[in-house]
Amino acid sequence: MIDHQIIIAIDGHSSCGKSTIAKAVAVRFGYIFIDSGAMYRAVTLYALRHNLIIDGEVKREELIGALPEIRIDFRYNPERQRSDTFLNGENVEEEIRQLTVSQNVSPVATIAEVRKAMVRFQQEMGRNKGIVMDGRDIGTVVFPDAEFKLFVTASTEIRAKRRFDELKSKGENVSFDEILQNIMERDRIDSTRKASPLRKADDALVLDNSDMTREEQMEWVIRNVEEKLEGTSSKFQVPGSR
Ligand code: CDP
Numbered sequence: 001m002i003d004h005q006i007i008i009a010i011d012g013h014s015s016c017g018k019s020t021i022a023k024a025v026a027v028r029f030g031y032i033f034i035d036s037g038a039m040y041r042a043v044t045l046y047a048l049r050h051n052l053i054i055d056g057e058v059k060r061e062e063l064i065g066a067l068p069e070i071r072i073d074f075r076y077n078p079e080r081q082r083s084d085t086f087l088n089g090e091n092v093e094e095e096i097r098q099l100t101v102s103q104n105v106s107p108v109a110t111i112a113e114v115r116k117a118m119v120r121f122q123q124e125m126g127r128n129k130g131i132v133m134d135g136r137d138i139g140t141v142v143f144p145d146a147e148f149k150l151f152v153t154a155s156t157e158i159r160a161k162r163r164f165d166e167l168k169s170k171g172e173n174v175s176f177d178e179i180l181q182n183i184m185e186r187d188r189i190d191s192t193r194k195a196s197p198l199r200k201a202d203d204a205l206v207l208d209n210s211d212m213t214r215e216e217q218m219e220w221v222i223r224n225v226e227e228k229l230e231g232t233s234s235k236f237q238v239p240g241s242r
Pocket of ligand 1: 014016019040106109134135137190
């Protein structure tokens with residue numbers, strides 16, 4: 001039996017199913033799942049509500065000044081088998097997924113002070129391991145020593161199609177082109193920003209799921225995590241004890 005716990009870091013491009021993978025891995029191994037993007041989305045929602053973003057322009061200094069007023073926490077929702085995101089005590093899980101937030105989140109996530117505050121909180125949550133976290137800088141900055149690192153990607157069109165279907169099924173009135181533009185723009189900002197740009201950690205496994213079904217993908221990921229767990233657990237075994 002494998003009874004030690006590790007940190008699983010999942011990074012990658014926008015809308016390639018990182019959260020779906022992270023959630024399933026967490027359920028499978030009984031780990032905590034943290035969606036770090038939800039934190040940047042919650043900060044963005046706060047900024048939008050307080051008029052700290054006007055026509056896509058973030059009032060940087062004012063937002064940095066407001067950081068002490070922004071309290072984010074996650075509370076487990078058994079129905080969804082994952083946590084809901086709370087902003088200053090309010091459940092904002094639905095609202096942070098809307099396109100308005102997606103369209104403004106990447107500029108907010110370029111601000112080094114915002115990142116510093118989020119990363120501190122993320123590292124705190126991972127202190128006892130047994131955690132799966134997905135984002136853009138988890139394997140590179142937040143948990144550079146994570147035992148298992150995955151970098152997920154898929155073609156831009158496929159990602160846009162998946163996100164389009166998801167928002168449509170929730171009743172959001174969006175166009176495919178709008179989604180495609182948003183994904184390309186976020187990829188561009190996330191990859192070129194100065195503070196912790198999106199990049200694959202040298203020791204991350206790459207998963208391109210463009211042509212994979214969800215089942216194939218999950219089987220592949222779970223098998224690789226299991227191999228990693230078996231590999232790391234053998235280090236603690238007394239030779240000849242098997
Ligand atoms: O929509 P998607 O699931 O692709 O994105 P997300 O994981 O919800 O993250 C939203 C945005 O937050 C990203 O486009 C990044 O700009 C930012 N982010 C980040 O900078 N660092 C992270 N660790 C997670 C998200």
